[in-house]
Amino acid sequence: MTSCPIPTGRGLSPAQFPDPARDLAPASGEQVAVIAGGCFWCTEAVYRVVDGVIDVVPGYAGGTAETADYKTVCTGRTDHAEAILIRYDAGRTSYGQLLKLFFSVAHDPTHLNRQGNDVGRQYRSAIFFANDEEKAVAEAYIAQLEAAGAYTAPIVTTLEPLTAFYEAEDYHHDYAARNPYQPYIAHVSRPKVDKLKAYFPERLKKA
Template sequence: MPLLIDPWSLPDPVQDCAPSEGVRVAVLAGGCFWCTEAVFTALDGVTDVKPGYAGDSSLTADYRTVCSGRTNHAEVIKITYDAAKLSYGQLLKLFFGVAHDPTQKDRQGNDVGRQYRSAIFYHTPEEQAVARAYIRQLDAAKIYSGPIMTSLEPLEAFYEAEPEHHDYAARNPHSPYIAHVSTPKVEKLMLYFPERLKR
């Protein structure tokens, strides 16, 4: 994974969604949803995280079919958050800074295929504009050793994953995959952004 030049200086988004009260939802794809779920579940202001699929038909929204690589689905997480505590732009900052490697195209490490792509599934034109502006901001600052490959895609539908995939990392902490891929991401969050953690 390309290292951030200076993780502590990862910039806040210059452009962000307008402040608001109440609950909002973001849908992000950053490789295996077991790993991204573990990162965002730990954040203060996040009230719920659900793994699932986005990008294709309901007819192919199941784990076996998506993992075959024959669909346009991505493994995603649906993040429900308190917009008074955490902005959309701050979610994106942690998405790019901790949760995955946005410079890899159609893969994350050894997980290869379009289902593991880096993508932001936006709900509104405002979310699209904020995400596009932040990608440009990070690329211009040369935060990573390569260009960001994250795609911006309109959210047509979110299909919740099967029950066995929910809270997978928390339920399987000794799994080699979780220990080597998911846990380091959570540790990175704890190291670089301790002020963002649930108390």
């Protein structure tokens, strides 16, 4: 991993991103969302501080179990994406609100198969939907953002059925928190979290 910068080429600032006009029906209890937006160190760091998020698990979505390991995925020759599985309390946050943060601060959805200098299909922008309703919410929000001119380039996020999620190796878990002075974390992951704190302080977990 080399670089996955804060999104550029915006038409709107993060604070101007609209709330999703369509969301999952109100629910309570634990739910799961799976998204991919470049390196999972970055996306995991963002969602770990979001109120209503119970846990974040880095891993690989797409592809097969036989190639679901970091060394093989990094070759770019598998169909995996570096992804995170978000366990969240649906009574405190929603699927649509998680998508809002995904598009507004967590990554750049206009970059095809890359985030910054991280290049390859494994770094693609993707939403792995578990059912038709999740797919519909994601489709509707992408259309809403494009209509609002959120970005000056087309959103290239793919919508893919969630067939399996393979948990990443132990050393990837909570990597940013455990390695705060590692250059990549200091210069790439931390600024994303700082942007979340600056634009959406009301979405943060209470100290």
